Structure formats: C-alpha cells, structure tokens
Amino acid sequence: xxxxxxxxxxxxxxxxxxxxxxxxxxxxxxxxxxxxxxxxxxxxxxxxxxxxxxxxxxxxxxxxxxxxxxxxxxxxxxxxxxxxxxxxxxxxxxxxxxxxxxxxxxxxxxxxxxxxxxxxxxxxxxxxxxxxxxxxxxxxxxxxxxxxxxxxxxxxxxxxxxxxxxxxxxxxxxxxxxxxxxxxxxxxxxxxxxxxxxxxxxxxxxxxxxxxxxxxxxxxxxxxxxxxxxxxxxxxxxxxxxxxxxxxxxxxxxxxxxxxxxxxxxxxxxxxxxxxxxxxxxxxxxxxxxxxxxxx
Ligand SMILES: [Zn+2]
Numbered sequence: 001x002x003x004x005x006x007x008x009x010x011x012x013x014x015x016x017x018x019x020x021x022x023x024x025x026x027x028x029x030x031x032x033x034x035x036x037x038x039x040x041x042x043x044x045x046x047x048x049x050x051x052x053x054x055x056x057x058x059x060x061x062x063x064x065x066x067x068x069x070x071x072x073x074x075x076x077x078x079x080x081x082x083x084x085x086x087x088x089x090x091x092x093x094x095x096x097x098x099x100x101x102x103x104x105x106x107x108x109x110x111x112x113x114x115x116x117x118x119x120x121x122x123x124x125x126x127x128x129x130x131x132x133x134x135x136x137x138x139x140x141x142x143x144x145x146x147x148x149x150x151x152x153x154x155x156x157x158x159x160x161x162x163x164x165x166x167x168x169x170x171x172x173x174x175x176x177x178x179x180x181x182x183x184x185x186x187x188x189x190x191x192x193x194x195x196x197x198x199x200x201x202x203x204x205x206x207x208x209x210x211x212x213x214x215x216x217x218x219x220x221x222x223x224x225x226x227x228x229x230x231x232x233x234x235x236x237x238x239x240x241x242x243x244x245x246x247x248x249x250x251x252x253x254x255x256x257x258x259x260x261x262x263x264x265x266x267x268x269x270x271x272x273x274x275x276x277x278x279x280x281x282x283x284x285x286x287x288x289x290x291x292x293x294x295x296x
Contacts (some may be wrong), residue, residue, distance in 0.1 A: 016045050
C-alpha cells in the first residue's frame with residue numbers, strides 16, 4: 001500500500017478518524033476540506049483537540065501539520081476548499097478517491113468526477129446505528145445506487161453525535177486498504193451495524209439508465225473510434241471483456257478462444273478478449289450503440 005495515493009475529501013468525523021488511523025500507509029494523501037476548525041467540532045472530531053483557537057485555522061491546514069508531525073514517509077497535500085467540478089483534474093493525481101463528505105450534493109459531484117476520470121472510489125458515511133461503505137471501480141457508480149434507493153441513502157450526517165468508535169475506524173481502514181490493493185471489487189455495498197457488529201454486504205449492478213454512467217460512456221465511445229477503412233471502425237475499450245458472458249446475450253455469435261464474432265444483416269463485429277472491437281459495415285452511431293449495450 002506504501003506505493004498508493006489516496007485523495008481524502010472531507011476531514012470531518014469519519015475523514016479525520018481515517019487520516020489518523022492510516023498514518024504511513026500510503027505514499028501520498030491529498031486532503032480536501034474548506035471548513036475552519038471550531039470548538040463544537042471536538043465532540044465528534046477529537047483529531048482536532050490540539051487546535052489553538054486563537055486564530056482561525058482550516059481543517060486541511062491543521063490536519064497536514066498534525067499528520068506531518070508523526071514523521072511518516074507519506075507526502076501530504078492540502079486543498080483548503082470544498083470539492084467542485086473544477087477539481088475533477090486533481091483526481092488524476094491519485095489512485096483512489098475517498099469521499100467522507102456524507103453530503104449528498106457533494107457526493108454526487110465526486111461520483112461524477114470518478115466516473116469521468118475512471119477513478120476508483122470509496123463513499124463512506126456513518127450514523128449512530130450504522131456505517132455505510134460503497135466501492136466504485138469500473139462498476140455501478142454511486143448515482144446508480146442513489147437513483148434506485150431514494151429514501152435509503154440518506155442525506156447529511158446530522159445524526160452523528162459522538163466520535164466514530166474504534167471498531168468502526170479499523171473496519172473502515174481495513175476495507176479501504178483491501179480495496180486499494182485491488183483485492184475487493186467495485187459495486188460492493190457494505191453495511192456495518194454498530195450495535196451488534198454484524199456486517200451486511202451486497203453487489204450492485206450498473207443501472208443502464210444512470211445519467212452519469214450513460215453520459216461518460218457515450219463520451220468515451222465517441223472519442224474512442226478509429227476509422228480503419230471505408231467500412232471498418234475500430235474501438236479500443238482498454239479493458240478485459242468477458243466473451244463467454246457476452247456471447248450468451250448475443251444470439252448467433254460465435255465464440256473462439258480469444259475472440260467473438262457477431263454477424264447481423266451483412267454487418268459484423270469482431271471482439272477480442274482484450275477489449276478491441278472491429279466493426280465492419282456499421283456506421284459510427286450504430287457501432288456506438290452496440291458498444292454501449294455490450295459493456296454496460
Ligand atoms: Zn451510474
């Protein structure tokens with residue numbers, strides 16, 4: 001893990017506890033928060049207890065100073081502002097994005113950035129009864145989950161009245177480290193019951209109508225075409241394709257070891273295991289629609 005970088009967005013109750021628990025575990029940690037530390041924060045965020053309140057200090061600046069004082073080899077980088085669409089570019093510097101904002105508007109913006117930039121992410125929130133984690137990596141995005149669970153995914157963190165329990169913080173850290181080391185897949189929802197310590201998890205399927213997934217997939221497809229001859233178009237998806245699964249939903253397609261051929265009305269598509277598509281006889285629009293349906 002010492003070679004990975006993570007962008008922590010939100011250094012409140014959950015974010016600050018995570019930062020303190022993960023000292024020395026990442027090569028680089030970015031911290032995004034526009035809040036000023038206030039005395040009322042100390043109830044839920046003991047991380048800020050050494051703060052000198054004589055002059056205003058941002059959570060980000062305080063966190064960087066405190067974390068650097070532990071002398072680990074981690075490089076810390078601070079962003080003393082709230083995350084907006086303008087910050088999507090910043091995500092490119094990191095391997096993993098951790099959203100601890102627990103605010104639905106920020107969360108949806110962060111999610112869009114992750115889908116756009118193709119960044120793996122964890123979305124975490126906490127209330128007095130339950131901790132919620134959602135992992136994204138080339139999978140259903142947070143908006144896929146949100147648009148299908150109105151009323152279940154709640155807005156805001158008003159119910160947090162005490163600092164996160166130690167057990168929760170280590171649970172959070174372990175799951176994030178496992179995900180960061182590619183041992184866990186994207187699309188996973190984990191609920192941790194804080195009173196009986198039971199863990200519930202399930203996998204979420206991509207919603208084919210999710211505005212965020214559709215928008216960025218369409219854009220990626222539009223940008224990815226290469227005309228190879230008058231009737232041939234190539235598209236590189238850049239990811240492994242499960243040909244067996246794809247052949248089962250394409251009646252009449254023929255599966256060979258490393259590629260799949262699909263013929264339809266004198267048009268054909270050759271799909272390789274490595275995610276290369278060669279279309280013959282299709283227009284770009286038709287090919288785009290097919291790819292979107294293949295990979296969603
Ligand atoms: Zn989505």
